[in-house]
Amino acid sequence: MKFRIQTKAWFILIFLLTISLLCAILFFSLHHMLSIYHIFAYVLITVLSGGGMMYYLFHKMMEEIEAREKILLFQSRNDPVTNLPNRISFFEHLTKKLQDSESLAPMAIVTIVVDRFPQINHALGHRIGDRLLHHVAQRLIETLNNAQVLARLSSNVFIALLPNITPNNFLTEAERILALFESPFSVFTVAIDLDVLLGFSFFPNDGIEADTLVQKADVALYGARFSPLRYSVYSSEKDPHHFNKISLMSELREGLTQDEFEVYYQPKVNLDSGNIVQVEALVRWKHPIRGFMTPDQFIPMAEETGNIKKLTFWLIEKSIAQCSLWHKEGVTLDVAINLSVKDLLNEKLPNYINDLLKKYTVDPSWITFEITESAFMNDPENAMIAVKKIKELNVHFSLDDFGTGFSSLKYLKQLPIDELKIDKLFIEEITQSARVAQIVRSTIGLGHSINVKIVAEGLCKKEAYDMLKGFGCDLGQGYLFSKPLPLQELHEWLNTSSWGLPSN
Ligand code: G
Ligand code: G
Ligand code: MN
Numbered sequence: 001m002k003f004r005i006q007t008k009a010w011f012i013l014i015f016l017l018t019i020s021l022l023c024a025i026l027f028f029s030l031h032h033m034l035s036i037y038h039i040f041a042y043v044l045i046t047v048l049s050g051g052g053m054m055y056y057l058f059h060k061m062m063e064e065i066e067a068r069e070k071i072l073l074f075q076s077r078n079d080p081v082t083n084l085p086n087r088i089s090f091f092e093h094l095t096k097k098l099q100d101s102e103s104l105a106p107m108a109i110v111t112i113v114v115d116r117f118p119q120i121n122h123a124l125g126h127r128i129g130d131r132l133l134h135h136v137a138q139r140l141i142e143t144l145n146n147a148q149v150l151a152r153l154s155s156n157v158f159i160a161l162l163p164n165i166t167p168n169n170f171l172t173e174a175e176r177i178l179a180l181f182e183s184p185f186s187v188f189t190v191a192i193d194l195d196v197l198l199g200f201s202f203f204p205n206d207g208i209e210a211d212t213l214v215q216k217a218d219v220a221l222y223g224a225r226f227s228p229l230r231y232s233v234y235s236s237e238k239d240p241h242h243f244n245k246i247s248l249m250s251e252l253r254e255g256l257t258q259d260e261f262e263v264y265y266q267p268k269v270n271l272d273s274g275n276i277v278q279v280e281a282l283v284r285w286k287h288p289i290r291g292f293m294t295p296d297q298f299i300p301m302a303e304e305t306g307n308i309k310k311l312t313f314w315l316i317e318k319s320i321a322q323c324s325l326w327h328k329e330g331v332t333l334d335v336a337i338n339l340s341v342k343d344l345l346n347e348k349l350p351n352y353i354n355d356l357l358k359k360y361t362v363d364p365s366w367i368t369f370e371i372t373e374s375a376f377m378n379d380p381e382n383a384m385i386a387v388k389k390i391k392e393l394n395v396h397f398s399l400d401d402f403g404t405g406f407s408s409l410k411y412l413k414q415l416p417i418d419e420l421k422i423d424k425l426f427i428e429e430i431t432q433s434a435r436v437a438q439i440v441r442s443t444i445g446l447g448h449s450i451n452v453k454i455v456a457e458g459l460c461k462k463e464a465y466d467m468l469k470g471f472g473c474d475l476g477q478g479y480l481f482s483k484p485l486p487l488q489e490l491h492e493w494l495n496t497s498s499w500g501l502p503s504n
Contacts, residue, residue: 007057007060007061007064008061010057011054011057011058011061014050014053014054014057015050015054017050018046018047018050018051018054021046021050022043022046022047025039025042025043025046026039029042076088077089079151079152081130081133081134081152082133082134082136082137082152083137084137084141084150084151084152084158085149085150085151085152086151086152087151087152087153087154089149089151090149090151090153090159090161091210091211091214093148093149093161094109094149094161094210094213094214095210097148097161098203098208098209098210104204105163105164106164106165106166106202106203106204106205107148107161107162107163107164107165107202107203108161108162108165108166108170108173108200108201108202108203109159109160109161109162109200109201109202109203109213109214109216109217110159110160110162110173110174110177110198110199110200110217111153111157111158111159111198111199111214111217111218111220111221112140112157112158112159112160112177112196112197112198113156113157113158113196113197113198113199113221113224114133114136114156114157114158114194114195114196115194115195115196115197116195117129117155117156118155118156120132120192120194124190124192128187128188128190128192131187131188132185132187132192132194133152133156135185135186135187136158136185136194137150137152137158139180139181140158140160140177140180143176143177143180144160144162144177146162146163147160147161147162148161148162148163149161153214159214159217165202166202167202167205167233170200170202170233174198174200174231177196177198178196178198178230178231180196181194181195181196195230196230197221197224197225197230197231198221198224198230198231198232199217199218199219199220199221199222199223199224199231199232199233199234200217200220200231200232200233200234201213201214201216201217201219201220201233201234202233202234206234216234217234219234220232220233220234220235222247223235248298248301249301249302249305249307251287252285252298252302252307252311253307253310255285255287256310256311256314258288260285260286260287260288261283261284261285261286261311261314261315262283262284262285262286262486263281263282263283263284263315263318263319263322263487264281264282264283264284264484264485264486265279265280265281265282265335265484265485265486265487265490266279266280266282266477266482266483266484266485267279267477267481267482267490267493267499267500268280268336268455268475268476268477269475269476269477269481269499270474270475271456271465271468271469271473271474271475271476272469272474273502274498274499275499275500275501275502276333276481276494276499276500276501277333277334277475278333278334278335278336278368278475279333279334279335279336279490280335280336280337280338280370280477280484281315281318281319281322281335281336281337281338282295282338282484283295283299283311283315284484284486285297285298299311299340303340303341303342306342308340308342308343309342309343309346312337312339312340312343313352315337316337316352316353316356317356319335319337319367320335320356320357320360320362320367321356321360322335322487323335323360323362323366323367324360324361324362327362327363327366331494331501334365334366334367334368335366335367335368336367336368336369336370336398337367337368337369337370338369338370338371338400339369339370339371339375340375341374341375341377341378341379341383344371344375344382344383344386344387345379345382345383345386349386349390350386350389350390350392350393353367353390353393353395354393357393357395364393364394364395365394365395365396367395367396368395368396368397368398368418368419369390369395369396369397369398370397370398370399370400370421371387371397371398371399371400372399372400372401372405373399373401373402373405373406373407373408373411374405376411384414384415387415387416388416391416396418396419397415397416397417397418397419398417398418398419398420398421398455399411399412399415399417399419399420399421400421400457401421401423401457402420402421402422402423402443403422403423403425403426403439403443404423404425412446412450412452417452418452418453419452419453419454419455419475420443420447420452420453420454420455421454421455421456421457421477422440422443422444422454422455422456422457423457423458424457424458424478425458426439426440427440427456427457427458427459427464427468427478428458428460430464430467430468431461431463431464431467437467440456440468440471440473441471444468444471444472444473445472448472453474453475454473454474454475455473455474455475455476455477456468456473456475456476456477456478457477457478458477458478458479459476459477459478459479459480459481460478460479460480461480462480464480465480481497481499482497482499
């Protein structure tokens with residue numbers, strides 16, 4: 001172990017030695033009765049040499065304190081991994097620059113995100129992750145030599161202030177930064193390919209305050225994520241909901257791994273027997289900040305942004321596993337699952353379903369997929385091919401919300417469906433309007449004539465139940481029986497409701 005005596009300790013030691021030496025001189029002088037001149041000379045020499053040494057040590061101590069203060073100051077304003085300025089100093093610098101009346105020249109703020117960095121950190125460990133960030137910083141320093149400040153904003157986000165860069169000339173700069181990441185980074189003999197995303201905001205176009213400019217460069221990053229170009233500039237014309245949308249979708253992906261989603265089940269009752277035969281699986285999101293969310297608050301967005309696939313895969317597995325469990329326990333409940341347009345066009349879906357049916361030993365006839373006509377609007381040919389392919393697995397198909405879309409007879413002709421769900425808009429009015437009742441009655445007849453079962457959706461009155469039963473409607477679903485329930489509550493309902501499982 002390295003032993004180091006502090007300057008302060010030396011200082012005390014010298015002080016004590018000087019005092020002891022002075023005492024020794026006094027004793028020696030008194031004992032040998034030396035002349036006053038001798039005593040004076042001895043004392044003077046001792047005080048001068050001791051004092052000189054103490055002065056030197058004191059000076060050294062002050063220097064050390066100063067150096068330590070400098071290190072502390074550096075550490076509070078710089079990031080220890082890359083040695084780059086940190087968030088605090090970046091904001092200070094930018095604020096000062098913006099206050100400086102001479103700096104009215106245009107400039108750009110660019111945020112640089114190392115994509116998938118958390119995964120790299122998890123896969124290779126934090127030591128390699130830290131080295132990697134250090135190398136990234138080095139490359140950025142070499143390239144952004146014209147930047148006024150290059151800083152590390154957070155774990156995998158760097159930020160730079162680029163003077164005289166405008167919306168008209170930023171492209172060269174963007175390409176220069178992206179080019180930096182074309183060759184792999186070598187860390188402890190591991191070669192790592194990195195991808196970056198760049199978000200630009202401009203002074204004064206996008207704002208005149210540090211906070212605004214940094215936030216807008218951050219928002220621009222979301223655009224970069226969805227752009228093949230990997231960079232994006234902040235655009236005020238974009239829908240203000242756009243940012244929310246994208247952040248909600250990244251929260252959705254996160255939520256799936258964090259167990260924030262739950263399947264609720266709504267009973268489908270056989271009108272003849274008055275007992276449950278099937279449940280429709282309906283997803284709910286218990287968002288940690290936004291609270292309880294129903295599908296209409298996130299399914300359309302998830303479809304639009306392509307995030308529905310993961311959610312559907314998750315829901316299909318949950319539902320099939322639950323169906324298997326019920327059947328093993330002697331509860332013969334079938335399960336209906338909603339599929340969206342994007343799901344149908346996902347080429348992996350048929351095999352995924354097939355694998356799950358095998359994995360959980362579930363009979364395909366226990367599973368129904370609910371689709372709507374809108375699924376056939378954009379790409380009817382491929383949607384049709386997908387339905388036919390999934391149908392080959394011997395699962396059932398149901399045409400959902402019938403009566404609201406085009407309700408085209410073409411789909412009844414072409415689709416291999418087993419069930420038709422008459423939309424709640426009709427069922428709700430069936431007892432008030434003879435005309436609506438007649439439409440429903442005819443639709444039931446139409447369905448039966450082509451061997452398709454009919455479900456009345458949104459059934460909430462006993463009167464309507466009796467009427468539909470009289471029309472020969474096969475199944476009903478609605479608040480009359482139960483609203484969608486979480487698993488535990490469904491189990492209670494199954495045993496206690498008169499619409500629940502048959503008692504024998
Ligand atoms: O349960 P609720 O009424 O909030 O559902 C509204 C609509 O959201 C339903 O009509 C259903 O079609 C849709 N929905 C619910 N869960 C899912 C799901 O997991 N996937 C898809 N694609 N749609 C769902
Ligand atoms: O279209 P789809 O079958 O996927 O819709 C099912 C959704 O409809 C359920 O999630 C539920 O929220 C809603 N729903 C079910 N029953 C009723 C009902 O009786 N009345 C109303 N208004 N909505 C219902
Ligand atoms: Mn449905």
